Amino acid sequence: MAERRKFIAISERTAAAWWQWPDEVWRKWPLLQRIRLRHTMADHVLPLLGKLEDLYLKQNMGAKPRLSGRTLEQVETDDVAIEAGLYLFDLAVSEGLLIFAESVGKSGIKRNDAPEWGAVGSCGLSIDAVKRHYLHMAAGLIMEKAGHDAAEHRGKFESLDLEDPANLAKFRLLVKLDPVSVRELSKGLKGHLEKLMEAEDEYLEILHKVSPIKFLRALRYGLGDQFPRIVEWSPEFIAAVAEGLDHSAKITAIGETLMLIEDPEVVRALGTWEVKETDPTTGKGGKKRRNYTTRIEQVKKHLGMDFPKLLLCGPEVVEEAGRWKNDEIERIKFYLPHLTLSVLEQIKALDFEQKVGLLEGLWAKLGREFVESDMHDKQGLKVLHDIVVEIGAMKERGTAPEDLGKVIEDSDMFDKFMGRFLKRR
Numbered sequence: 001m002a003e004r005r006k007f008i009a010i011s012e013r014t015a016a017a018w019w020q021w022p023d024e025v026w027r028k029w030p031l032l033q034r035i036r037l038r039h040t041m042a043d044h045v046l047p048l049l050g051k052l053e054d055l056y057l058k059q060n061m062g063a064k065p066r067l068s069g070r071t072l073e074q075v076e077t078d079d080v081a082i083e084a085g086l087y088l089f090d091l092a093v094s095e096g097l098l099i100f101a102e103s104v105g106k107s108g109i110k111r112n113d114a115p116e117w118g119a120v121g122s123c124g125l126s127i128d129a130v131k132r133h134y135l136h137m138a139a140g141l142i143m144e145k146a147g148h149d150a151a152e153h154r155g156k157f158e159s160l161d162l163e164d165p166a167n168l169a170k171f172r173l174l175v176k177l178d179p180v181s182v183r184e185l186s187k188g189l190k191g192h193l194e195k196l197m198e199a200e201d202e203y204l205e206i207l208h209k210v211s212p213i214k215f216l217r218a219l220r221y222g223l224g225d226q227f228p229r230i231v232e233w234s235p236e237f238i239a240a241v242a243e244g245l246d247h248s249a250k251i252t253a254i255g256e257t258l259m260l261i262e263d264p265e266v267v268r269a270l271g272t273w274e275v276k277e278t279d280p281t282t283g284k285g286g287k288k289r290r291n292y293t294t295r296i297e298q299v300k301k302h303l304g305m306d307f308p309k310l311l312l313c314g315p316e317v318v319e320e321a322g323r324w325k326n327d328e329i330e331r332i333k334f335y336l337p338h339l340t341l342s343v344l345e346q347i348k349a350l351d352f353e354q355k356v357g358l359l360e361g362l363w364a365k366l367g368r369e370f371v372e373s374d375m376h377d378k379q380g381l382k383v384l385h386d387i388v389v390e391i392g393a394m395k396e397r398g399t400a401p402e403d404l405g406k407v408i409e410d411s412d413m414f415d416k417f418m419g420r421f422l423k424r425r
Contacts, residue, residue, distance in 0.1 A: 008092075011099045015039035016122035027124030036123040037130065042072040048098060049088040056088075079141035079168070082134050086165040089131070102129065135162045135248050139171055146175045160194045170197050173204040180212035188220040188227035195231045202235035210242050218248035222255045229259055240264030244271025249292035253300065260308050265315040270296060273322035295322055302329050309336040316344055320352075328352055335359045338371055346384035349392060354404050358387065361408025368422050374421060386417040 015036045016023065026032045050068040053342040057063050066081040067088070075081045092098035100120040120127060139162055158173060162168070174196060177185075185207075186193055196204065210216060219241075220227050230238065241258070244267040245251045251258075254270065261267055275294040280288040299321065300307045309335075310321055317339050324332070332352075338359070347355050362383075363371050374380040387408075394400040408414055415422055 007096060008044055008098050010040060010044060010121045012122055014044060014121050032321070033123045033125055037125060038072060040121055040123065045089070045098065046072055048092055049085050052088045052092060053084065054176070062165040066412065076137060077141070079138040083165055083168050086134060093192040114324070118392070132163070133166070135165065138168055138317055142172055142175055156348050160197055163316060167197055169201060169202060170199070173201065173208070177207060178212050181207060184212050184216040184220055186233055188216070191272060192227065192228070195228065199231055200235055202236060206235060206238050208243060214248045215251070218251040218373065222252040223258065224256060226256045226259050237264045244268035246271060247275050247292070249275055249294050250296055253294040253297040257300070257311070261311055263315065265313055266318050269315040269318035288367060299329060302326055303333055306333045306336060314338045314341050314344065324352070331356050338375065341374055342376060343384065346381055347388055349388055354391065357404030360405035364405070364409040364420060370421055383417055387414050388416065390417065
């Protein structure tokens with residue numbers, strides 16, 4: 001017969017000494033439960049986890065042992081060791097190396113009658129209760145390492161979900177945040193810091209780099225009730241917000257409209273728009289306050305309800321729009337929904353006046369259907385391409401029209417490029 005695989009069985013009598021009577025008391029009183037639990041961990045579970053770690057270290061040379069050769073007392077003062085132990089514990093259970101049974105018969109057949117929510121071993125605790133015990137122990141050690149900052153925000157951190165050992169890595173990142181950042185995030189998330197446990201590690205690392213006042217507070221003021229949705233951002237998006245909107249005035253100027261943007265490059269494009277310092281104002285106590293005006297605020301006010309349409313035009317248009325004058329914005333805002341990436345690619349060689357003139361002329365000559373629909377198909381894009389190429393050639397000859405829109409509408413100079421669209425009219 002094949003040799004049976006060795007395993008450690010934890011029964012209802014494991015670590016229950018004969019003198020520990022009455023047994024019911026030892027299974028109910030927290031202090032006595034912990035005594036039995038620690039005996040079980042030290043004498044049975046930890047040695048097995050140490051052997052599993054040794055096997056892992058053989059395959060990962062250079063990794064530092066956390067459990068092997070250490071006592072339970074030493075492990076319980078090391079949050080990283082506890083974290084490693086929890087992972088190895090789950091592995092041991094899943095591989096059948098550690099079982100929780102009412103008994104193991106002489107036949108050696110393993111029994112695992114106790115579910116995770118039921119009491120196992122002699123301590124009267126469930127497997128999940130034991131794991132939570134060590135997760136919270138690790139969390140306490142992490143907060144102690146963080147020092148004053150963690151102590152100041154202990155109440156906020158202790159409410160976080162630590163049901164999974166995988167959350168300890170995120171917990172470390174959160175605990176090490178600047179205390180002012182924690183306060184701003186807690187206010188913005190309405191006390192629900194646990195939402196950050198769903199974020200990727202890279203996202204949390206970005207929160208370590210940003211200014212709690214110039215960035216997080218500005219976001220909180222600018223987004224208002226929309227602030228909790230920042231946890232939905234990807235690491236790439238929040239990085240773009242931090243890098244592009246590098247001034248608090250830009251953040252407050254864009255406000256809740258920021259939540260309509262999906263492309264991080266559009267945020268970076270907005271970040272290129274101008275910010276100017278204006279005359280300071282004097283507040284209470286004679287303290288002067290610096291004031292700023294932003295192009296974001298000006299364009300947003302000028303476009304009104306059409307501002308979100310601009311943000312859908314892609315980063316190239318958004319960056320260029322930061323240089324448009326108010327009268328230019330007024331002229332082009334009607335066409336903003338039609339400035340798709342494919343259209344922009346065809347007309348990028350034209351200056352602003354020519355772009356607007358081209359669109360005005362095509363609308364007048366070929367109608368609304370062409371600009372809104374046909375222009376974006378293969379044949380419509382070819383019309384744009386051919387007209388732009390012809391304008392380039394005319395510019396080299398010095399014969400390019402000054403009013404392109406008027407020429408397209410009133411003459412046949414560019415009709416040869418319009419093909420079936422012209423015949424349709």
